Amino acid sequence: MTAYDVEPGDQIHAGHPVTVDRYTKSARINHWITATCLVLLALSGLSLFHPSLFFLTGLFGGGQPTRIIHPWIGVLLFFSFSGLFIRFWRANLWRREDGTWLAQLRDVLAANDDKLPEVGKYNAGQKTVFWGMSFLIVVLIASGLVIWDQYFAAYTTIDQKRLAVLIHALAAVVIICVWIVHVYAAIWVRGTVSAMTRGRVTGGWAWRHHRKWLRELVGGRQTRS
Amino acid sequence: MFPPLPNPPVQPMPAKFGEQDLVRRSASNVAPPARQLTQMAKLIDTSKCIGCKACQAACLEWNDLREEVGFNHGVLDNPLDLTPSSLTVMRFSEWINPETQNLEWLIRKDGCMHCADPGCLKACPAPGAIVQYSNGIVDFDHDKCIGCGYCIKGCPFNIPRISKVDNKAYKCTLCSDRVAVGQGPACAKACPTQAIVFGTKEEMKQHAEDRIKDLKSRGFVNAGLYDPPGVGGTHVMYVLHHADKPEIYANLPKDPRISPIVEVWKGVTKYAGMVAIGAFAAVGFLHHLISGPNRVSDEDEQNAERLTGGGS
Ligand code: HEM
Ligand code: SF4
Numbered sequence: 001m002t003a004y005d006v007e008p009g010d011q012i013h014a015g016h017p018v019t020v021d022r023y024t025k026s027a028r029i030n031h032w033i034t035a036t037c038l039v040l041l042a043l044s045g046l047s048l049f050h051p052s053l054f055f056l057t058g059l060f061g062g063g064q065p066t067r068i069i070h071p072w073i074g075v076l077l078f079f080s081f082s083g084l085f086i087r088f089w090r091a092n093l094w095r096r097e098d099g100t101w102l103a104q105l106r107d108v109l110a111a112n113d114d115k116l117p118e119v120g121k122y123n124a125g126q127k128t129v130f131w132g133m134s135f136l137i138v139v140l141i142a143s144g145l146v147i148w149d150q151y152f153a154a155y156t157t158i159d160q161k162r163l164a165v166l167i168h169a170l171a172a173v174v175i176i177c178v179w180i181v182h183v184y185a186a187i188w189v190r191g192t193v194s195a196m197t198r199g200r201v202t203g204g205w206a207w208r209h210h211r212k213w214l215r216e217l218v219g220g221r222q223t224r225s
Numbered sequence: 226m227f228p229p230l231p232n233p234p235v236q237p238m239p240a241k242f243g244e245q246d247l248v249r250r251s252a253s254n255v256a257p258p259a260r261q262l263t264q265m266a267k268l269i270d271t272s273k274c275i276g277c278k279a280c281q282a283a284c285l286e287w288n289d290l291r292e293e294v295g296f297n298h299g300v301l302d303n304p305l306d307l308t309p310s311s312l313t314v315m316r317f318s319e320w321i322n323p324e325t326q327n328l329e330w331l332i333r334k335d336g337c338m339h340c341a342d343p344g345c346l347k348a349c350p351a352p353g354a355i356v357q358y359s360n361g362i363v364d365f366d367h368d369k370c371i372g373c374g375y376c377i378k379g380c381p382f383n384i385p386r387i388s389k390v391d392n393k394a395y396k397c398t399l400c401s402d403r404v405a406v407g408q409g410p411a412c413a414k415a416c417p418t419q420a421i422v423f424g425t426k427e428e429m430k431q432h433a434e435d436r437i438k439d440l441k442s443r444g445f446v447n448a449g450l451y452d453p454p455g456v457g458g459t460h461v462m463y464v465l466h467h468a469d470k471p472e473i474y475a476n477l478p479k480d481p482r483i484s485p486i487v488e489v490w491k492g493v494t495k496y497a498g499m500v501a502i503g504a505f506a507a508v509g510f511l512h513h514l515i516s517g518p519n520r521v522s523d524e525d526e527q528n529a530e531r532l533t534g535g536g537s
Contacts, residue, residue: 048375049350111519162378173494177502177505180505188513202521204522205525214532218534
């Protein structure tokens, strides 16, 4: 079986500690463009979502500029995320151990990593975030285009726009919650952020959290000294 | 006949109402105003309208707007729809009365209804871009409008239009500037048949009642007043010869109300959404506080070194 979990560029480097390459430079750039877009979209969107947050339009130069720029950032996000999707979807396919891992969420939250099944490059939580984001971004772009009145007002009825704006607002709330989970997990599980900043993690991190991935890398002898 | 409003004095006078009379302000809370202005209303009597479009011309004139030169579409409606400049349009419908087989020519002056419960204002995300005065006038403040088009989704009558030039929403103001100095709307002033009259809402209802009595005596048994309760009543009302069938007047909605989708979007979604986002952030914070960070141990590193064939 080819190790579906190992992505191009994943590689072990001997040393104290062992380090493991997890993300290529282009994957990281792709990720941070997407992340910036998502944060800007959340801020500009929330400013229109609730009156108490309207002041956030100040970040974008006022109400009109916020209204103009938000959908364009959305388009950029869509393409940028598509890049991430193409890179990461295979490693995010659901595996048998993922159900077990999820069922033991209690141990996950208690940091009892030794009691959890060994998982590949992504655990069930990360996979849920991945598929959740993928689905929600499709919903957001679709509903977003329907309410993008400046260019697309003529293509839908007012009733369709009403439904679209409700769906857009709901999907936005959910994706922001998913984003909070995503960022929190990266902070809570120490040693994770370096994967997206410098592109590598320590061997101990991989052993503790993604042992199957590490084993596959060893098995594939993707080791360099 | 309803006595027309007197001409204004020529010397300038202060506005009779303003900021201090707001009962609603979009995306904001307002303190209840100290005084209640008399509720005003415009009454449009479809049975008296001759379709001359003096009101349309007067509206453009007073508001200093120019409509684009259009096309002859073979119908009298011109322009075919409301636009950012044409804040009112005459809508002409040919209707064959099934009872009499008579062709009836129904003419309705379309425009903002100045709802007591305005959907546009409810939907608007920009603080103060839509306001409602205690006399019933719903007005747009273009300096604050961000052009998002939410008012269009909120309005049950499909009234506001966004300008392609400045990306702001436009609709009938009920000539709030004229009313502020004791005048009636320009359209009412221009109407040659008094199909449009303006006064207090009570006076207008009274006048409508006389008109309806007259229409009934002429055989329009379903004549009635259009003051739809679904939006709390309106400050632009119609006398209809067939009040049981408002749809025949170019799709005037029978029982307009703010769409339930808009109510959900602007109601529970806002609160539940803010609570959900806050709760996720709080749970993360608490979890970290209670369980501390999930750190990689030295043992983990040693295990990794062993698995990968040791350090250097
Ligand atoms: C993916 C492409 C997207 C498009 C084309 C899009 C488009 C729009 C449009 C047209 C609006 C109406 C206001 C305006 O015209 O600016 C809007 C509102 C909004 N958007 Fe987006 N958007 C997208 C993605 C997102 C994302 C990823 C988020 C959240 C992170 C988001 C959150 C919001 C929110 C909260 C609102 C306000 C909804 C309300 O007022 O209830 N949008 N979006
Ligand atoms: S008719 Fe439409 S634009 Fe006019 S007050 Fe009612 S909701 Fe607002």
